[in-house]
Structures are given as C-alpha cells and as structure tokens.
Amino acid sequence: MFVIFGHCATFPLFVQAIGPNNIMKRTTQMPPQHPLRALLPPLEVMEKLGYDRCRCLQGTGVTLQQLDDLGSRITLQQEQRFYRNALDLTDDPLIGLRLGEPFVPQRYGLFGYALLSAETFRHALVIAENFGRLTFSLFSFKFGIEGQSAWFALCDPPLLEEDLIAVYMDRDLAAARVDFSAILGEPFRVESLQLPHQGRGNAQAYRQYFGCEVEFGAPDARFCFDSGVLEKRLPQSDPDSSRHLQQQCQMLIAKLTAQGSFIDEVRMMILARPGYFPDIDYIAQRMEMSTRTLRRKLKNEGSNFRDLLEEIRYGLAREYLADTQLPMEEISSLLGYSEAGNFSHAFRRWSGISPTAWRQNVPLTRPRSV
Structure with missing residues (x-):
C-alpha cells in the first residue's frame, strides 16, 4: 500500500510540541532501516522532473550500483538526505505530494496484495492498521468512525526537522489517496483533510490538490470521508487470498x-x-x-x-x-x-x-x- 512505516526498539518517551499551536506530538519511537528500494519510486519522479540520480543521491552514500541490489538497506539518515536533496533541488515545499504518487499497492508485495484482495474497504483499513510496518513510512496508521464520517490518520511522527516531516507527511497522504483509489477501483473521495501545520503559505495548493476543505493546525494528519465507503465490496475481493496473505504478513513481522x-x-x-x-x-x-x-x-x-x-x-x-x-x-x-x-x-x-x-x-x- 502506501509509503508507510515501521517501528523497532522503543526508547523512553520524549514529547516535543511543534507548530505555533503546540499540537503535533513527536516521540522517539524510531523507525527501522528501510529497504533501498524505498527510494526507487521517488527517484522515478525526480528523474521525470529532470534531475539525474547522481544529483538526487549526492551525500547519501548510496551508489547507482546499489540500487540494483534488492538486499541493500539504508539508514534513516541516508533516507533523510535523499529527501533533503529533493527539497533543495526542486525548491518546492510541496514536492512530497509528487513523490508519493508512484507508491501503488503492488510496490509492497504481500501487504499490497492483501489490501487489494480484502473483502471490503473496512477490512483493507484494518490490514493497513495491523501490518503497516511492512511499508516504507515513518508514521503509524489508525482509522475510526465519527457519526457519518470515517477517518484515516498518520500518527507518531519521528523526531526530524519540520520541513522534512512535512515532506514525509505529504508523500504518505498522496500515496494513501492513490492506494485507496486502486483498492476501491474508483477515485477515493476525501470530504476534508486535517494537517498539523499551518500550510506553510500553500493552503490553497493543498485544497486544490486534494479537492476538499483543509483544516490546518490539527492534532494529526488525517483524511475524513463518507463512512458508507467502509462497507463497499472491493472489485478484487478474494477473502481467502487476503486471509492467507495476512498470515504471511504476520509471519514476516512476528x-x-x-x-x-x-x-x-x-x-x-x-x-x-x-x-x-x-x-x-x-x-x-x-x-x-x-x-x-x-x-x-x-x-x-x-x-x-x-x-x-x-x-x-x-x-x-x-x-x-x-x-x-x-x-x-x-x-x-x-x-x-x-x-x-x-x-x-x-x-x-x-x-x-x-x-x-x-x-x-x-x-x-x-x-x-x-
């Protein structure tokens, strides 16, 4: 599914408020090293924008030869340097939205196929919440229902510079919308979007990109959507396959x-x-x-x-x-x-x-x- 996260050892809790309203909370729950292939989708985007791989990888310590090695992994510091390069090269504070678009479900192997074959959208979100560690994000996932609306949130941001957190957050939100659309077999319609920052001078750009109202300075980043979608049977539904694939996902993270x-x-x-x-x-x-x-x-x-x-x-x-x-x-x-x-x-x-x-x-x- 999306560009999403994983966790390893849990360190003592450290909370630091960010943003003018001191809302968004961070912890020192650190992500693991990601597979190097996590850089391939955003690299594709950067190349289409005219930036060659060497420039994008400058200072990361990652070589072009390593990109062909499926066994290679990168540290969080190397990954951060790549996204810092993307910010500096494009001089676009919203570049994260573009970088998230190639992360389709199939990028995630067993996890992605489990999502696609889920019986309903609700089941797919349960899978995302349970097995999101098999993706490439730094956040954790949660979803819930409030009245006629449902929500899907990115939680527990790591301790990074605020502009990089925003890039990761934009990337994961864009990827989530792409993946939800693929899972549903139709465009995923967002009723509203909540973001923990103040828009960084690009409030209208966010509204145009997601096609909905955006609330800034919220406790976390979350999509709100019609709860009726939760019971929609998915076009590629195969409950037996999804159950088996979930067992395999459990095996991977157990x-x-x-x-x-x-x-x-x-x-x-x-x-x-x-x-x-x-x-x-x-x-x-x-x-x-x-x-x-x-x-x-x-x-x-x-x-x-x-x-x-x-x-x-x-x-x-x-x-x-x-x-x-x-x-x-x-x-x-x-x-x-x-x-x-x-x-x-x-x-x-x-x-x-x-x-x-x-x-x-x-x-x-x-x-x-x-």
Missing part, C-alpha cells in the same frame, strides 16, 4: 520466541522481505556470524541453507497456488523469480508437475482454506 530453533530464526530472516530471497552470505552477515558458522549450525540441526531455501519456496508456492487466485507472474515475483518460466521449471523439479497442473488438482491434494 518476533521469534526465546524458545525458537536456530532454523526457525533463519527461516524468518529469509522471509523478511516479500519477493527477495537472500543468499547465505547475506543471512550470515545479518546474524552477525561467519558463513562457515551458519553452515555448521544448520548442519547441527540436520539442515543446510540450500535445502531450507528450496523448502520455503516450495511451501509458499503450494500455498499461493492452493489458497489464492494470484496469476503465475505475481506468484513468480513473490517467490523471487524474474520470469514465470523460471518458477515453472523450479516447481516441476520440486513436485514433478507444472504449477498450473498442481493448482488444477488442488482439491485432490489438499483442502482449500475456509
């Missing part, structure tokens, strides 16, 4: 218990990012051990990295084929294959038949989820 086995820990590391299956060197680095030590510990538990990777892919493949209506191209992408043909070849090696044949025979091999 923390291992202290009793978890070493193999389980490695599995969680492999499943950390939908569509990307890291090599053993990357996993060893993330687990702060040598590749040799990782191989030895897996061997002690009766496994090896290649077999574990194949086991995970085969298991996911069977679940996607049995419990969802996702096309082969999307399943291939979720399993880390660049082409559907490569996935088909691997599946034949695992099962002896093609994935299409396996899906057709699902009733004979296992019951579908209910």
